[in-house]
Amino acid sequence: MGWAIGAAARHAATALLGENVVRPPTESGHAALDEDEYLVLALDRERQLTSLPAHALEMLISCGAYGEILLRALAAQGWKADRVRFVNPAPAGQALGDDSADRIFGDRWPHAWAPVCVVRLRHVHADSEDLVELRETARARHTNRGPYRPESIDPAVLTELSTPRSGLSLFQAAPGRDPKVTVRHVVADAERAEVADLVSRHGGRDFSHLLAWQETHSFIRRSEADAEARGDGFTLGQLFGPLAPPRQYGMRIALAPATMRLLRHVGYHRVLARQLAAMVRSSPAAVALCFADEAPSIESIVCGGAAMADYWLAATRAGLVLHPVSVILQHDDVRDELEKRLGLPGRAFFVSRLGCALTAFPPSHRLATSRTLRLV
Ligand SMILES: Cc1cc2nc3c(=O)[nH]c(=O)nc-3n(C[C@H](O)[C@H](O)[C@H](O)COP(=O)(O)O)c2cc1C
Numbered sequence: 001m002g003w004a005i006g007a008a009a010r011h012a013a014t015a016l017l018g019e020n021v022v023r024p025p026t027e028s029g030h031a032a033l034d035e036d037e038y039l040v041l042a043l044d045r046e047r048q049l050t051s052l053p054a055h056a057l058e059m060l061i062s063c064g065a066y067g068e069i070l071l072r073a074l075a076a077q078g079w080k081a082d083r084v085r086f087v088n089p090a091p092a093g094q095a096l097g098d099d100s101a102d103r104i105f106g107d108r109w110p111h112a113w114a115p116v117c118v119v120r121l122r123h124v125h126a127d128s129e130d131l132v133e134l135r136e137t138a139r140a141r142h143t144n145r146g147p148y149r150p151e152s153i154d155p156a157v158l159t160e161l162s163t164p165r166s167g168l169s170l171f172q173a174a175p176g177r178d179p180k181v182t183v184r185h186v187v188a189d190a191e192r193a194e195v196a197d198l199v200s201r202h203g204g205r206d207f208s209h210l211l212a213w214q215e216t217h218s219f220i221r222r223s224e225a226d227a228e229a230r231g232d233g234f235t236l237g238q239l240f241g242p243l244a245p246p247r248q249y250g251m252r253i254a255l256a257p258a259t260m261r262l263l264r265h266v267g268y269h270r271v272l273a274r275q276l277a278a279m280v281r282s283s284p285a286a287v288a289l290c291f292a293d294e295a296p297s298i299e300s301i302v303c304g305g306a307a308m309a310d311y312w313l314a315a316t317r318a319g320l321v322l323h324p325v326s327v328i329l330q331h332d333d334v335r336d337e338l339e340k341r342l343g344l345p346g347r348a349f350f351v352s353r354l355g356c357a358l359t360a361f362p363p364s365h366r367l368a369t370s371r372t373l374r375l376v
Pocket residue numbers: 058061062065141142143144145323324325326327350363364
C-alpha cells in the first residue's frame with residue numbers, strides 16, 4: 001500500500017480520482033486531520049505467483065483482502081474511504097520498472113509495485129466498528145489446514161454467513177456500483193463428496209506441474225527462525241500441523257521439487273491429492289464464493305477479495321476456521337465441472353473447507369509494515 005504524502009503522488013492520486021483542486025501537503029508532509037488522505041493499493045510484482053494463469057486473479061483477490069482489512073481498521077478510526085478509482089495493474093511477468101504508469105506516484109514509488117486502485121480517505125468523526133474487536137478477530141483469523149470437528153455447523157450460523165457480500169470498505173467507496181459476491185455453503189454429504197471427488201481427481205495438478213510446484217515450494221521455510229528472518233512463507237507446521245522431527249525430515253525431502261519431479265512418475269501427487277480430498281470429505285462444510293459475471297472486471301475481482309476477507313472475518317467471529325482448496329478453481333475445466341455439479345450461481349473464485357478447529361494453527365509470518373506500507 002502506498003500512502004501518498006508527496007506532491008507528485010498526491011497530484012497523481014487526485015487526478016486519477018477526477019479531483020480538480022490539489023491541496024498542497026502540510027509542512028509535516030501529509031495532510032492535516034481536516035484534509036483528505038490518499039492510499040494506493042498495489043500488487044508487488046516481485047512477490048506475486050505467476051506460474052499458472054489463474055494466479056493473476058488470485059493475486060488481485062489477495063490485494064482486495066488486504067485492502068478490506070486495512071480500510072476497515074481505518075474506518076474504525078474515523079477515516080472513511082469515500083472515493084475509489086481502479087487502475088489495471090501491469091500484466092504478470094512484465095519486466096519490472098519499465099512501466100511509466102507506475103512512476104506517476106513519484107520517485108519513492110517502489111519499482112516492483114503495480115498500482116491496483118487509488119482510494120480517498122476523509123475523516124468523518126464517526127467510527128464504523130470497534131477497532132479492538134476488529135484487531136482481535138483479524139489476529140485470530142488463520143488458515144487452518146488441520147482436521148475439523150465432524151459435527152454439523154449450526155444452520156443459523158451458516159444462514160447468517162450466507163448474506164451476499166461486497167467487501168464493506170471498498171464497496172462504500174464505490175457507490176452505485178455493486179459487485180456483490182454470492183456465498184454458497186456446501187453441507188449435504190452428497191455435495192461434499194462431489195467436491196472431494198474433484199479434489200481427489202485433480203488435486204495433484206499443482207504438485208506435478210514443475211513450475212507451479214517450484215514456485216509454491218519457494219515459500220516453504222526450513223524453520224520458524226528462517227520464516228521469521230525472511231518475514232514471510234510457511235513452515236511445515238503451518239502447512240501440515242505439528243510434526244515430529246523424523247516426519248518433518250521425511251516431508252522436507254518428499255516435497256523438494258527434485259524429489260517431486262521423480263515421485264510424480266509413481267503417482268505421489270495423486271497420493272497427496274487423495275489426502276487433501278479426505279480432509280474435504282471429513283469437514284462438515286465447504287464454502288464457495290462466486291462472481292455473478294463469468295469475466296469479472298478488475299473492480300469486481302478486487303471487491304471479491306474484499307468480500308472474501310469480510311466473510312472470513314465473520315466466520316472467525318462465529319468460531320469457524322477455513323482452509324482454501326484453490327486447486328479445483330485454477331483450471332477452467334475443473335472449475336466448470338465444480339460449478340455444474342454444485343449448480344453454483346456464477347463464476348466460483350474461492351472455495352474452502354469450513355468447520356470448527358480441532359487444533360490451533362500458528363499465525364503465518366508477515367512482512368514488516370515498513371515493507372508493505374510505503375510513504376510515496
Ligand atoms: C485467493 C487465495 C487462494 C488461496 N488458496 C490456497 C490453497 O488452495 N491452499 C492453501 O493451503 N492456501 C491457500 N491460500 C493461502 C492461505 O489461505 C493464506 O492466505 C496464507 O497461507 C496466509 O496464512 P493466514 O491465512 O494464516 O494468514 C490462498 C490464499 C488466497 C488469498
